[in-house]
Amino acid sequence: MKKVLARKKGKKGKSRRSTNSMASLQSRKGPTKQRKKPRLALVSDMSLNESLFSEPEMNSTRQGLGDALVALGDLNKNLVVLTADLATSTNVSAFAKTHPERFYNVGIAEQNMLGIAAGMAFSGKVPFATTFGVFATGRAWDQLRTTICYAKANVKVAATHCGVTVGEDGATHQSLSDLAVTRSIPHLTILSPCDYNQTKKAVFAAAEIKGPVYLRLGRTKTPLVTTSETPFKIGGAQVLCEGGDAAIIATGEMVYEALMAAQRLALRRIKATVINIHTIKPIDEDAIKKAALTGLIITAEDHHIKGGLGSAVAEVLADWPGKKKPLQVMVGVEDVFGTSGPAEELMKSFHITSEDIYNAVLKEKRG
Template sequence: MPKIATREAYGEALAELGEKIKDLVVLDADLSKSTKTSVFAKKFPERFFNMGIAEQNLMGVAAGLATCGKIPFASTFAVFATGRAFEQIRNSICYPNLNVKIAASHAGITVGEDGATHQSIEDIALMRALPNMVVINPADAVETKKAVFAAAMHKGPVYIRLGRHPVDVIFDESYEFQLGKGVILKEGEDVAIIATGIMVGEALKAYEELKKENINAMVVNIHTIKPIDRDVILKAANCKAVITVEEHTIYGGLGSAVAEVLSEEKPVLLKRIGIEDTFGESGKPEELLKMYGLTVDRIVSEAKKLLKLKAI
């Protein structure tokens, strides 16, 4: 099974979109080789703008271009896009509901050796809190391409979370992506594993391990964190317990979004797996995922615990 970083698929999708949408423009903060917007820049140099290491200005210019009828994709590292430029995203993009797409790479702890300062683990929470913002966290390269196309067609602000680390390709080209709609990848009635981003692949592996022990798990891919698919979450709640899995803090991300739906409409046993109120560290991506419990073994273990608790 091939491994491709979602940022790579983003670069390819932009180049394809550039052929179809002449009003599409791309902006970057002097990181085009890393964010892969360089692919678009090489093909359409007159529609690419390097704003330098000035992320607030990056977002402000993107907002201005949107008012002129352009469809700007603004890219930089997630920690800078959502942290350094938060005010500009809030007041210049989301408040006037402008058609700006923010595609931020190097999200999560799988940034690796760059360490805590560059590992954005709170970006989904920040973007999800903003009115008018759509938040997408694709699972693999195929879903990333389809998400980028869907974002370009959507009218309004969109945040797309992208990764540096190569991940397994889960889907093929027949896969259908629909903004705001979760996807049930595996049916089951014992425990529902609701995952997002790169953890979808781990959830599918956990499904296979649980199956060996006669535990039937449902696996749900939530690629759009906002708007969240309430219907698929409520269907998952028909299981005896629910687990959420994300490469993000458990505060404000997928786990929180699912908990909000369940607590209001269908309370059920819930365990959130994610980064628990701490910053990341420097290390190899695989080692960090293990250190923070973002593994198949952890998902399987938590599933067993919940089912045992349910049986009491």
């Protein structure tokens, strides 16, 4: 059995070229000039946002959760929504107004919330238990594991405030280990949509399948990558653009960063594939193995390098049968806690911007 040559990304030097990253988008004030058309050929089947490379609209995945639940509440009479007194933060307060009889605030008690959600699921309800990622997967991990997943309870745990992009609240509230601790629980489906539109689709898809689902969502507004036309299927990775030189495999808001990096690489005649892993588990092994044929894989996530998407990809490639071992570079948060600060500055500080992805590819390709 051959091992994938995996290496953690070290600190990279500053690039001379400025980048169209989420960080720079957020700090922008007022309208800016239309940028040059990218050489990047997006996969047309994906119907991505047309203004992706110019001035994409911004919205948060937590807003996607809130909007989707309101819509879903009308369609699915068994849908119930629970919060551990974070309704305004997880954006489920709209549901509380439209469907008050199916909304439960259990107080600041996440463990109890997941237990209650399991009991409701056993009685035929489709509960969405919402809180922050750190509480859903840290404080209430045993409830998630034993009471929900072991029994295959049809509970959807929708966790917002994942990643350092939580911003000013700091390390206690920035969920950077949630993928690591949920990936090891059997029966659990893990979704990590890349933007507002995809979150809405993920919420609908999660309600449709039977069994426990963990939804990883963020707090800040991020650029819209997908549209309502973009297909979504649990378990199927999305190839957003194709290139034979490298493959950037990203999840969550890092998908936008990956596309921006690919665009800049294209200007330097490096053609990169960009893959959106919106389903962390079950992960699309075929798509990853196909991407590995490029010989260089960059994983990008707003999560600890240890145990997250990068690890999941490395697990897939661990028994690579081919002669040419693909090289994997992991862009993600190093083995440290988060900290307070504006989201865009934190992304830079923790080296999880498009620039870091760009540099990682460039270093391997140009040495």
